[in-house]
Amino acid sequence: VVGRTRINPISSNRFRSVMITTAHRLRQLPSRRKAVASDDDHLILPDQDFSQQAHIPSFQKYQEMYKRSIQDPAGFWSQMASHFYWKKKWGQQVYSQNLDITKGNINIEWFKGGITNICYNCLDRNIESGNGEKIAIHWEGNEPGFDDSLTYNQLLERVCQLANCLKENGVKKGDSVIIYLPMLMELPISMLACARIGAVHSVVFAGFSAESLEQRIIDCKPKIVITCNAVKRGTKVINLKDIVDSALSGSSQNGIHVGVCLTYANESAMKREVTKWQKERDIWWQDAVPKYSTKCDVEWVDGEDPLFLLYTSGSTGKPKGVLHTTGGYMIYTAATFKYAFDYKPSDIYWCTADCGWITGHSYVSYGPLLNGATVVVYEGVPNYPDPGRCWDIVDKYKVTIFYTAPTLVRSLMRDGNEHVTRYSRKSLRVLGSVGEPINPTAWRWFFNVVGDARCPISDTWWQTETGGFMITPLPGAWPQKPGSATFPFFGVQPVIVDEKGKEMEGECSGYLCVKNSWPGAFRTLFGDHERYETTYFSAFPGYYFSGDGCRRDKDGYHWLTGRVDDVINVSGHRIGTAEVESALVSHPKCAEAAVVGVEHEVKGQCIYAFVTPVKGVTYSEDLKKSLVLSVRTNIGAFAAPDKIHWAPGLPKTRSGKIMRRILRKIASRQLDELGDTSTLADPSVVDQLIALADS
């Protein structure tokens, strides 16, 4: 089972990057230098017993299906779609697309004319097929021993009550609803209730600040905001209602008045009585929702009607509202979930992601529920009350599929094996990873220590924009290589292009693009189709450009090498450098700021900020703290810079462009690799920066 070759752990920075400049500000092209040979050659063969029971038992079977999915996408995806309920079948044309900006507007449609509802397919359909009494959600609270569960029948009743309540409060098909909730059961319930009545949900991760929430409220103008009074994460109580109050008052000042704030009283974190209240606007969930009928008719929608908006960071400007529609997203999340995790009805599935991110949309809520799965939803943090909590939860619910992020793997690895090995973990059969490249060392620890060298790891590469998995192992179907996401999912045609946009064959390294659409692809950026076209389809005409670098090895395995634009990936969270910079310069004592990502042992990358204070201001620790606070209040704690580096000046070209390549080298202390600094307007700033490195 374990690899053919034994190799030494390889450092995660084996892909050194070189700077290239194009009109699209692409940052780094992964080095053409091959990874250490043993890395590419280290195969972990699938266990025969596992393969025999798997949906896709061999590479040959995969190839047959993959070939068909590429040659006949319409036939392939129609067959996948036929497992679901359609009130009316889609039109003659299963899909239509234009991904080539030189040929007109970008346009992607799947299952248009088909009439369906994703909530119906998640709940009613599974109940009708006899699974009403199956557990849909096991909810585990922050405090051990504090838990709850809902069967599919019960979940449907809860969803219907909320759906009726939303309708009564004026929410109609096509209206948007902002959901700002922690990982309570009420979060997936809220998403499903919106979907049931054709409303477009926009979940905002409950770690975002009031200002970020306000920005999103102003952008999508929701009819209602759903939140709770507070949440306890670890030992910390966070008053979410205060944050929402501040966001709503801010949006009101900008002319966007939200009439209703439906607030769940999370009394384990905070008593109702101490929650600030605006009588004319705020409604307690527990007072309102249970009064409604547990039945609610479905609003039937078109396959191309919007399902949700999810804001994500890009290299420039304000967050982008990624829009997903109903039919294609439904089929795609369901199929990817089933195959990439080899899901069987007897599985108990736990994904540690928060529903505030795309992973929580596609693989906490929709994908698993569409498959009728039992899902564990965990409210707390993974190392509370101690670093064994995850395995305690795995043993408690007999979790069989465990899906998490490399940052968590690395942090648990650092805490020591004893926290893992004192739990049984016998139930586990498939592991998953998402959010950033998983370095081979962490991969091996996950495989050997957590999975006892029995469980295949699905390292799933995908994005908010892609809706579902794009490149991922199918467990049991082929040998794994630690750190490689391996091969494309059905229907996905990844291509690696050079800086001129030329598709490369065989062993190569470059920019990762996708040729042709897939059902889960996003359709636009909310309210800004032009930005959609320029951000994703103009860098390399004819392709969707992911923003990631990728290498393909001699065996055709894909190795993701990280972002090539100005997006930083901190603990699997996408953060735009421009957003952090604008938060810093909003501080009255900050004249200028430049932010870069630096490798970090646990977080993958961390945020490193160069700051030029306004004239006359002296450097101080207090000022550093208040600059960091500025980012926390503008964006959220998760985007706080790890380091503020004082910069009397920033390295700029004569035309005024900041040379981030140099900043990156200074930040990572690769001072002998600064390269040519002679083109700088003032080369002496580099020495000044180096001198201030540790102040």
Ligand code: WTA
């Ligand atoms: C990164 C999260 C390598 C990548 C689902 C991508 C990964 C960004 C992987 C999207 C992986 C995600 N291997 N890199 N398995 N999964 N990424 O939109 O840089 O929050 O572009 O979606 O995360 O982040 P997003």
